[in-house]
Amino acid sequence: MAEPGRPAAPTAPTARGDIARRAAGSAAAGCILAGAVAVTLAVVAGPGPGFTGYVSEAGIAGSAHAATYRIGILALAGALLLIGVALPPGVWAATPALLATGAVFTAVSGAVTCSDGCPLPPFERATTADLVHGGASIAATAAVVFAMITLTVSGPAGPTVRRLAGGAAALALPLCATVGLAMLVIGRGPVVGVLERLILALAVLWGLSTATTLALCKESHAVGSFR
Numbered sequence: 001m002a003e004p005g006r007p008a009a010p011t012a013p014t015a016r017g018d019i020a021r022r023a024a025g026s027a028a029a030g031c032i033l034a035g036a037v038a039v040t041l042a043v044v045a046g047p048g049p050g051f052t053g054y055v056s057e058a059g060i061a062g063s064a065h066a067a068t069y070r071i072g073i074l075a076l077a078g079a080l081l082l083i084g085v086a087l088p089p090g091v092w093a094a095t096p097a098l099l100a101t102g103a104v105f106t107a108v109s110g111a112v113t114c115s116d117g118c119p120l121p122p123f124e125r126a127t128t129a130d131l132v133h134g135g136a137s138i139a140a141t142a143a144v145v146f147a148m149i150t151l152t153v154s155g156p157a158g159p160t161v162r163r164l165a166g167g168a169a170a171l172a173l174p175l176c177a178t179v180g181l182a183m184l185v186i187g188r189g190p191v192v193g194v195l196e197r198l199i200l201a202l203a204v205l206w207g208l209s210t211a212t213t214l215a216l217c218k219e220s221h222a223v224g225s226f227r
Contacts, residue, residue, distance in 0.1 A: 028211035034072070035072040039058070043058045045064075046058035050193070052193050053193060054188075054196060056109070056113075059114075060116055070110045080103035081100060084100055084103075087214070092150050095150045114129060114134065118134070122184065141199060148169035168203075
């Protein structure tokens with residue numbers, strides 16, 4: 001029997017669940033690091049036009065670094081799924097669902113490559129593959145940002161995870177709105193290129209910090225939350 005004022009010790013199933021969630025958080029952090037490094041190497045070493053182009057241009061067919069880029073994207077997709085698994089019980093169900101949706105669209109964007117230059121309307125003529133790739137990339141980003149928002153208001157996630165999500169969402173929303181407007185008004189160029197990279201970097205930093213926080217949590221989810 002637990003002493004008054006002290007929480008009861010976690011049961012064996014609860015303890016096993018906590019260990020599994022921490023392991024998922026650790027795996028997610030590893031996937032994010034590996035994926036981010038792979039994509040960065042492909043972008044830096046690839047034939048793309050620098051900040052005036054899209055990150056996805058590193059994965060076009062025929063690029064010497066296309067395989068590295070796709071592996072990195074798939075690793076990031078896996079990380080989103082693992083973060084959803086690592087979340088504590090009681091978190092709003094929309095959060096892991098949005099993370100899973102983001103993972104699926106991220107994988108699609110990596111599997112369906114765009115043509116040279118990754119053209120997108122309204123200023124460029126796009127192929128069907130370009131539209132599928134671009135649409136999947138946009139949907140993946142939107143799903144991740146909405147997952148941040150839902151996590152912000154999900155109490156069982158704990159204050160640290162909620163603060164990380166809230167801060168990332170507060171930065172991501174205006175960046176996404178700005179890049180969307182820029183694509184419609186001015187099209188491809190350094191403005192869109194820099195904004196795209198900022199959004200992706202923010203998503204990676206949020207994912208890594210959240211996964212690390214979940215992996216390092218030592219307190220049973222049955223009796224408390226993150227500090």
